[in-house]
Amino acid sequence: MKENEIVIRENVEMDFIEDPNYEIIQNSGVQNFLEKIRPAWQAKNLVQRTIKILPVDPSSACQRIFNASIHDLREKVIIxxxxxxxxxxxxxxxxxxxxxxxITERYDTSKxxxxxxxxxxxxxxxxxxxxRVYDIRKDLEHEDDEYEAGVEDVVYVFRTCVDIILANDPVHIIKITDIKNIIEEPKPTFLDSAVIEDYRVAPTPRQLEIYQMLISISLNQDHPDIVRENSYNAIASLRPFTNRNVLLEAASDFNDxxxxRRSPLQKEMRVAYVSGLLPYLRSAYKKDFYENFLKKMYTTSYHWTSYQKHGELLRDLKEVGGLFYIPEEIKQGYIEWLILCYIGEPGEYGYYGRNRKVFYSNFGAPLSYEILESDESLKRTIVExxxxxxxxxxxxxKDKFVKRRLDDIFDLFNDN
Structure with a gap:
């Protein structure tokens, strides 16, 4: 007998002899499960026959409701x-x-x-x-005279088939074009909550297609700046709702x-960070990037006279995760630079120094403090x-006013 055929005991529906356990089955609330079946399936003959046969043959009813759920599942896969x-x-x-x-005719039930x-x-x-319901159904089908559905089987089968499949509407999966149309608007756009929710419930293959499309567009210079920035913002919105397997697959593609075999560019690390791929990049790639970035920081100089360059430099560092992903063996170099940029140097000299005890970068100092503050893994002992x-x-x-600014940094930490 084929798997998708419904097993019906001979003459059951003609005898109408109520099953001795039917009263218990009724009291168990099975009828409530049947009422939860969505209207599109309530009216179908398969469900109607299941309701009719339940009082006289619970075993056949279990098989019927399972078959109904499998038919529904086939339709949902196609939709x-x-x-x-x-x-x-x-x-x-x-x-x-x-x-x-x-799907409708040749795919067997377990597959x-x-x-x-x-x-x-x-x-x-x-x-x-x-x-598990499938296993129960096979027992009922192949051990017809030896295995009868007990009350617990009926309740489990009906509750599972209805709650998981028959009570729920088909999922209309978000399309790639739905996202593409939004980000290609010639103005700054952000994904609304309905689009994000559609993405959240989308299967892994569709999430992966959308995520990789957004990553590609955000890094493709052939696209207008506004489209690339919209893609970047879309990635940021979708990241919390992206399946971990999608991140792993996207990271593998990013690496390979x-x-x-080359160090990432700033724009690539920026996208890797916002998309959640940065932790999965190869360690050698990350180390190369952060070593080169540290060289750039010291070439730029922490000195307050370079203040005009500090804003862009430190915003770039924030956009790749600040200190969080920097390898430990080079992290102290970053910490030293940020401290030097924040504390400045003794003032009170020159025309502008008459009323300024410390010279420090107006752009670099607050950003340096913010980066140090945002790294939750940073400990006072490391700073010391x-x-x-x-x-x-x-x-x-050695200057007491500069020392006070260093104390501001130590005040960030509660540990000794």
Missing amino acids: AGLDIAQATAKTYKLPPITSEED LITLAHRMGLLSRPEYRKIM NRLD QTVKGSSKIQNLI
Whole structure:
């Protein structure tokens, strides 16, 4: 007997002999589950026959409600998108899909449930529950005279099939063009909550397509600045709702195809940070970038006379995560530079120094303080080690007014 055929005991519907456990089944609330089935399925014969046969043959009713849910699941896979089903089947080595008929007629039940899970239509717990129902259904089908559905089977089967599948509307998955049309507006745009929610519930293959598209556009100089910035903002909005597997796949593509054995550019690190890919970049790539950036910082100089260059320089550092992702072996160099930029040097000389005890960069000092403050992993002991090991800082804090500014930095930390 084929898996998708409904097993019906001979003459059951003609005898109308009520099952001895039916009163208990009624009291268990199974009828409430049936009432939750969405209207589109309530009217279908398959559900109506299930309701009719439940009092006399709970085992057949269990099989019928399961089959109804599988029919519904097949329809939901098609509505979600044949392209996503094809990509998912290929990724997870499921039977290939070339047409809707493969899903409606040729995909066996267990593979269909797996496909729906991998597409994101069933969560992992939901997938496991439906597979348990499938096991119960097989027992009822193949051990007809030996295994009868007990009250607990009926309740579990009906609750699971209805709550997970039959009560829920099909998912209309967000399209790539939906996002593309928004970011290509010739003005600053941001994704609204409805679009973000559609993305959140989209299956992994569709999320990956959208995420990689946005990353590509944000880094492609052929696109107008406004479109690239809209893409960047869209990535920032979608990042909290992006599946971890999407991040891993996108990071792998970023490492292998975009960087391909070279240090990232500033714009690439900026996008890698906002998209959540930065932690997954190869350590050697990150180290090269941060070593080169540190050289740029010292070439620019922390001295207050370079204040006009500090704004762009330190904003660039903030846009790649500040101090958070910098390898420990070069992190102290950053901390030293930021401290030197913040504390400044003794003042009270020259025309502008008459009323200024300390000269410091008006642009660089507040940004340096902000970067040090934002790194939650930074400890007072690390700052103390940096201060003690820096002859430049030691020389400057001989001035009591400069020393007070260093105390501002120590005040950031509660640890000893």
